[in-house]
Amino acid sequence: MPSIIRTQVEPAGPTQITIGAKTPAEVFSLFMTDQMLAKICVFTSDKMRQLRENFKDADKATFKDIGLMELKAFIGVLIMSGAHKDNHLTAVEMWSHVYGCPFYRSNFSECRFAFIIRSFRFDDPTTRTTRLKTDRFAHVRDVWDKVIQNCKANYSPGPHLTVDEQLLAFRGCCIFRMYLPNKPSKYGLKLVMACDADTLYTCNAIPYLGKGSCDMKKGVTLGEHFTMELVAPFKRSGHTVTCDNWFTSLPLARSLSKDGMHLVGTIRPKPYLPSQLVNHKVEVGESVAVFNYKDQITLLNQRVSSTKRIMILSTLHHNPSIVEKKKTQLHMFYNATKGGVDAFDQLCLLMSCSRKTRRWPLCLFYGAINIVFNNAYIIYAHRPENKGIARRQFAMDLAVELCRPYAGNRLLWARYLPRDVVSLIRSVFDLPEDAAAAAEEEPRAKSEKWKRCYLCPSSGTARTKVLCRTCHKSVCTNHTNQLCSMCYKPS
Template identity: 40%
Template sequence: MNADRFDFLLRCLRFDDKTTRTERRASDKLAPFRQFWEAFISNCVKWYKPSSYITIDEQLVGFRGRCPFRMYIPNKPNKYGLKLIMMADSNTKYVCNAIPYLGKGTNPGTEPLASYLVKEITKPIHGSNRNLTMDNWFTSIPLASDMLQAPYKLTVVGTLRSNKREIPQEIKNSRARQVGTSMFCFDNEMTMVSYKPKSNKIVYLLSTTHDQPTVNDVTKKPEIIHFYNSTKGAVDTVDQMCSIMSTGRKTNRWPLCFFYDTVNISIINTYVVYVCNMIQDHKKPLKRREFALQMADELIKPWLLERYNTVTLQRDVKKSIRDILNIEVPQESCVQELHKTRKICGFCPAKKGV
């Protein structure tokens, strides 16, 4: 198709029933995209079993149009956009689950918003004894204590903000404390560490996985920090992969912006499954760009065949489809049978053949 046809189809693309949108939007801000999003996430959960280490972080999908839950995060590359709370596998970077953040439309009940989002996004892995790595926006001591109990049964490793009232005064910064020192405190299954990398900076981490005050002999950093650094970057890597090879286009409609992001995530998830299968079969996988192009060709192949069989299709379009699909057309024989007499013109009257 030409560019005008493609732009026309994008303008006509919708993801819900417009006649009932107003009623659904009164109780759900994501109503224009809710059905498509839930179907996409259910497939992400269904076709992959994550490893033991999970990362929870936020992704900001760049968008500057009108949207009731558009966010402004100054430390992100896009600054303005749609916020997603995302759960990804630390080893393979597979996106296991994601929740759009709807701003004031989110109803966390009686618990803090961060705790509510963590408990909601981890529903597919409840009771599996996996570990969650999170930053200081999500991590809190009450949440870590709750995640150890049924029905969650999950451990937590994450950074803590220095204003948490549960942090003891003894492990906070002081002038007498040397740079590079670590202080530990323990409470049943929870371990808290205070590390001083600079004279005016203290890093606090909470872990329900580690129970020993282990410090690395080379870097002099606690083992909890090394574990956190090795498992925290899954969502950031997914965000980087989406920006390097993106299907996004400029749009003023936020459902279409979400759609582009789901296509980017689906390419990453599909590639992860493909690489796992190829390694299991002891074969060399393709690069991600080559795989994405090949997958796109396979997806459009049935539609090209259906269009190719249209009788009234233009010859130049049919020739283009034939070249894409490598369809061989049998050449007609040019050998004329000499024993047959030549027929007269179809426009001439029959009496001239006498």
């Protein structure tokens, strides 16, 4: 591509940590580890015990504690709902026998799915009040930091990084909810992200927690602060950062140059910019540029209409030449690398697991799953044997792998499940009717007449039709033992 300037940075690709991950579920576990999910299980189960007190039938399986296997299956259902674009549907519609997908009903009941969402928690409530005094993000801080840490450790980005903002749609109560009229959802939680401009891999992301939440140096703008925080892991690497006019400034360009990085971005009229360039009269479509020899910075001013100008600052291009009509090499480079975060945001809108909620920690968890899914797909598709796999196919394969162990575990309790659910689980996950499962369906040996239990005393009045499978004698329920399908061995 002629608009991209090649630098000395190595091509983008997974790190050595990801070599052993071959299946979609293994790649996904590189970002959301079992240790991380186990902590979520503990906090979610604590909340479930509190909510159980409000139900009369609290002993039902619907309200039991959640385990690691079931939590993975829950995430798998969320990913499958994104693949089928069902994330905007209610649980009633998703579990409908007429309109719903059988995959959902093969993993959970409708009530169990809704109860898990209601109970989902990510931190210890006993210490939350203390942590909130210093961190507004305390509800989900541990989970978010670990996910982003794994994103940085599992992938080496290419030479071009894009810094921009993403808005997670949210209309509930939150002290740092933002209004961005140029975003599709307009209201939501703002994330400042750094993505690889070529592969759209999310390298780093920081939530914006409102005014006064950032510990910045005096004289540093918010855009400069976020940019330096996002690209901190890639200092002295020769990467080129592309951003819009909310981030770009002359002090940011100087700071990145000191760290061995380049900056290309549009910039608003600033007092420190040369007034001769800002107010220079040029025809519509024409451009004029100046070069600062001291800082090695190029500033280009183009008039796009009679009332609008666009200024682009670059520390990478020192002699911008026209390559297409009236567009210079600087224009072409900026257009080619500016859309990394916006393209990632579009992918999330096309296949998102986010569901409507009034709890902002859950909204951020959905956003984290979208980031993890996109990054896992990029790493999985990077392997030669997986070249060309579609994102939707990867999402469905991942969902099935996450849910299959839990579905097999449900079959161990097939005796207590409706027959249509048992057959649905076997058909969806292609599970065979093995000996253990067949034992659950084997009818109990019965006598044609009511007889007295041979183990009860003669004065007893217990009558039964149940026969022992070995000696074929009549026994009552007080003298029988029940075995699970795994312990039972048919004769």
